[in-house]
Amino acid sequence: MRSSQRFPVERLSVALACVEGEWPHDDWPAPDDPHVGRVVRLAPPFRVPGGVDVVVLRCDEPSDALRSLGVTGVPVIVVSPRRDVDTIVEVFRDGAGYLVEGDYCTCMLSSAVVGATVGHTYLSPTACAALREGARRVPTGGDAMERLRGLLSPRERQIMELLSTGLGAQxxxxxxxxxxxTVRNNLSNIYAKLDARGSTDAVLRWLGAAPVLRI
Incomplete structure (x- = not known):
């Protein structure tokens, strides 16, 4: 029997912007990558062409690089050796995914690209741990925070715990x-209950790293 699995009609187009050095993964994407089909390599000053689905930004100073990139309307994934809490939290607040060098594989990179196209902000394990550490440093909303979490069903709380570890819907x-x-339907309900604009905002509210609405 012939397998029913097939590539999408059009695989994703990715722009690679390297601020310093060379892109470290010459073998990515693989010819048989089911999701990423075209890669456009950009040189400074970066001008993202039309038709690009996701920008992958390799840089040593993510905050400065994101500002200089100046891209709007296209999701961004940062790849950087920086693993300090403040930098990662700032990038996450700006809505970009974050992969710490040495903390991900090319399969994870492809997953991050796919997730970015549907609004998921992907984090490598070290970046996720840094985000949680950053949330612990912020005073929580106390009773208001507990009431906010109490709006979610047990299943929705399970989903939020996993979402806040950097996992996507799949x-x-x-x-x-x-x-x-089913997961995406639950996420839509969660965003409405938390008054969140998307996964990034929902995770920040769930971890207590964003202002809590008075309920």
């Missing part, structure tokens, strides 16, 4: 044995 579904569609 990975959360595998962990909880739910379909990806």
């Amino acid at each position: 990975e959360i579904g595998l962990r909880l044995r739910l379909s990806e569609k």
